[in-house]
Amino acid sequence: MSTKTPQQSVEMILVRQLASYLFVPVIVFDTTGTAVFYNEPAERILGVRFEETGRIDPEEADRLVELSDDPGAGPEDSEHPLVVALQQRRPAHARRWLLRRADRVRLQVEATAFPIIDHEERLLGAVAMFWEHRGP
Amino acid sequence: MKVTPYGVRGSLAAPGPFTARYGGNTSCVRVTGPDGTVLILDAGTGIRTLGHELPRGLSRVDVLLTHLHMDHIIGLGFFGPLYSSAMEVHIWGPASATLSLEARLRRYLAPPLFPVLLRDLPCRLELHHTGRSRFSIGPFRVRAARICHPGPTVGYRIETETASLAYLPDHEPVLGAPRFPVDPEWTSGFELAQDVDLLLHDAQYTREEYPHHAGWGHSTMHDALAFGRLAGVRHLAPFHHDPGRDDDALEKALDAAVADIKPDFRVTPAAEGRSFDLD
Numbered sequence: 001m002s003t004k005t006p007q008q009s010v011e012m013i014l015v016r017q018l019a020s021y022l023f024v025p026v027i028v029f030d031t032t033g034t035a036v037f038y039n040e041p042a043e044r045i046l047g048v049r050f051e052e053t054g055r056i057d058p059e060e061a062d063r064l065v066e067l068s069d070d071p072g073a074g075p076e077d078s079e080h081p082l083v084v085a086l087q088q089r090r091p092a093h094a095r096r097w098l099l100r101r102a103d104r105v106r107l108q109v110e111a112t113a114f115p116i117i118d119h120e121e122r123l124l125g126a127v128a129m130f131w132e133h134r135g136p
Numbered sequence: 137m138k139v140t141p142y143g144v145r146g147s148l149a150a151p152g153p154f155t156a157r158y159g160g161n162t163s164c165v166r167v168t169g170p171d172g173t174v175l176i177l178d179a180g181t182g183i184r185t186l187g188h189e190l191p192r193g194l195s196r197v198d199v200l201l202t203h204l205h206m207d208h209i210i211g212l213g214f215f216g217p218l219y220s221s222a223m224e225v226h227i228w229g230p231a232s233a234t235l236s237l238e239a240r241l242r243r244y245l246a247p248p249l250f251p252v253l254l255r256d257l258p259c260r261l262e263l264h265h266t267g268r269s270r271f272s273i274g275p276f277r278v279r280a281a282r283i284c285h286p287g288p289t290v291g292y293r294i295e296t297e298t299a300s301l302a303y304l305p306d307h308e309p310v311l312g313a314p315r316f317p318v319d320p321e322w323t324s325g326f327e328l329a330q331d332v333d334l335l336l337h338d339a340q341y342t343r344e345e346y347p348h349h350a351g352w353g354h355s356t357m358h359d360a361l362a363f364g365r366l367a368g369v370r371h372l373a374p375f376h377h378d379p380g381r382d383d384d385a386l387e388k389a390l391d392a393a394v395a396d397i398k399p400d401f402r403v404t405p406a407a408e409g410r411s412f413d414l415d
Binding site: 005006007008009010011013014016017037118119120122 | 230231232233267268281282283284288311313320321322323324326327
């Protein structure tokens with residue numbers, strides 16, 4: 001059987017497998033910022049299903065969801081955690097974000113991202129996790 | 137390319153009359169190239185006999201370790217060429233995030249586990265890290281990649297101009313993949329095994345046994361067959377037989393799995409001394 005897309009590294013496969021078991025919304029990105037997997041909780045906050053979209057490149061992601069600073073956000077929240085994780089290879093967390101889905105539903109979320117680096121210190125991608133504010 | 141298993145048992149050596157047909161030694165396979173170049177895959181207990189059977193005059197041998205669990209390295213200290221100053225021995229295997237291959241091997245080849253220190257071996261010894269890598273040894277083109285098994289573990293794909301072999305003796309591609317096997321992109325080991333002439337693959341458990349061993353890094357016979365089908369292999373040799381399964385039980389369980397999966401490729405359970413000629 002042939003495959004059009006190269007096989008993912010085992011590190012990325014294991015990250016995806018872990019994500020598929022978590023309650024927290026998780027999106028797994030490759031080094032280009034393409035979302036190569038998101039779990040069922042993430043489907044809910046994104047408003048789309050992974051089985052329908054497959055991987056989502058950065059331009060398509062911009063059309064699907066809009067991230068903006070919460071009016072109450074501090075300066076530490078202005079950096080995009082995913083960009084920090086992929087470009088600077090360090091974890092980052094933004095506490096106050098507004099996420100607007102394609103169906104216009106708005107969610108207030110916190111976002112954490114960290115890079116995936118293998119034993120040979122190669123950057124393979126990044127994981128972004130979202131923490132939805134449900135209370136007041 | 138000639139592929140000869142010298143050890144096909146998983147986890148622990150299991151010699152005795154009830155395992156005599158397939159053999160009781162742990163993982164070790166000899167691969168001989170068209171020019172006589174010898175590769176050895178893993179250094180389980182089978183490597184002791186293999187060392188005795190190497191041709192006279194051979195001056196170099198390469199040992200490719202998939203990982204450093206004991207059943208894959210326990211024979212290393214009993215491998216004759218390590219004690220010959222005329223031999224050049226290359227050992228290839230994965231480092232960990234913090235320890236080199238040499239440092240990891242020293243944990244075994246040093247007191248109190250073993251009386252001879254790695255640095256005191258008289259052969260000309262060279263160690264090479266294999267993570268995600270490609271390299272050549274004589275006529276062999278070797279590709280290593282990490283696969284799903286606890287701890288740093290690689291599988292190998294070995295090719296000559298006319299034949300291809302994949303060796304994934306300890307592999308659990310189904311771990312956490314409830315719809316396995318459907319997507320090559322997300323299947324551990326797929327590219328190593330894709331379209332090979334022969335796949336030696338972990339098939340330690342039955343489906344009934346697996347739930348008690350999930351996460352231990354091994355496959356069921358059914359999953360080995362399904363993985364072989366996904367990868368489009370031409371011949372599968374189930375490998376890493378459970379030490380608690382005698383020959384009759386092994387054949388019965390494999391026959392049942394083959395009847396269920398109905399593979400469109402040959403299936404021959406790996407057995408000590410039963411060679412595969414791939415050219």
